[in-house]
Amino acid sequence: MAKLIKGDCLDYMKQIPDNSIDLILTDPPYNIAQYSTGNIELPGREALNNNIADWDNAPLEPKDFIDDFKRIIKPDGNIFVFTSYNLIGKWHSVFDSEFDTFQFFIWHKTNPAPKIYKNGFLNSCEMIICMWNKGHKWNFTKQNEMHNFFESPICMYPERLREPKHPAQKPVKLLKHIINIASNPDDIVFDPFMGVGSTGVACMELGRRFVGCEIDKVYFNAAKKRISAYG
Ligand SMILES: C[S@@+](CC[C@H](N)C(=O)[O-])C[C@H]1O[C@@H](n2cnc3c(N)ncnc32)[C@H](O)[C@@H]1O
Incomplete structure (x- = not known):
């Protein structure tokens, strides 16, 4: 079962009943485009997108999410939110005191964009x-499988959509790893910022129910097409 909403998640969340979501797994804007020095031109190749996208520019305020996230998550539910160095302090200052545990998990990309000028770390x-x-x-497996670290390549073709191209499409393999640990079959997973629906695809493949929200019509339609392919 998948329920997909085209709209602003801050509005839609108000309609979600209390204590009804098992896992919130989401990838909101990082607001990092403001630090970009522009796209990187590569000789004979497509420029590296360093500007992310317009949707990244709207300021994201973790304090706008705390009340609804706390209200809709079940008492035994989990919340996973992708974020970046510039916003982690805000997430921590709002969310840490509201939950028994606040941890972080790292996704290590084995094929990140190269650092052409060799003047810093690769991201x-x-x-x-x-x-x-x-x-x-919490589905704890073996000690050596439960590191707060996961390695995988960034989303590549054919998984990566060509049309529309989403600059932040996440690999389904990574999302499935998290969903397997933090939820059970038939559970309801909510992604308020679903983009082209990668969390939804992972849920369909793992027998979870999915509720997803996306504000952009083109991305929403792509998510709907991907997720509805699972029937
Ligand atoms: C980082 S991307 C998510 C990408 C997604 N993980 C995927 O694999 O496709 C964030 C998405 O949030 C959407 N978005 C931004 N503000 C939103 C809002 N208020 N409500 C719903 N969606 C929003 C953007 O259009 C963008 O597609």
């Missing part, structure tokens, strides 16, 4: 903050 890690309360559901 090969993304941060995912995770929150829960005591008694939360």
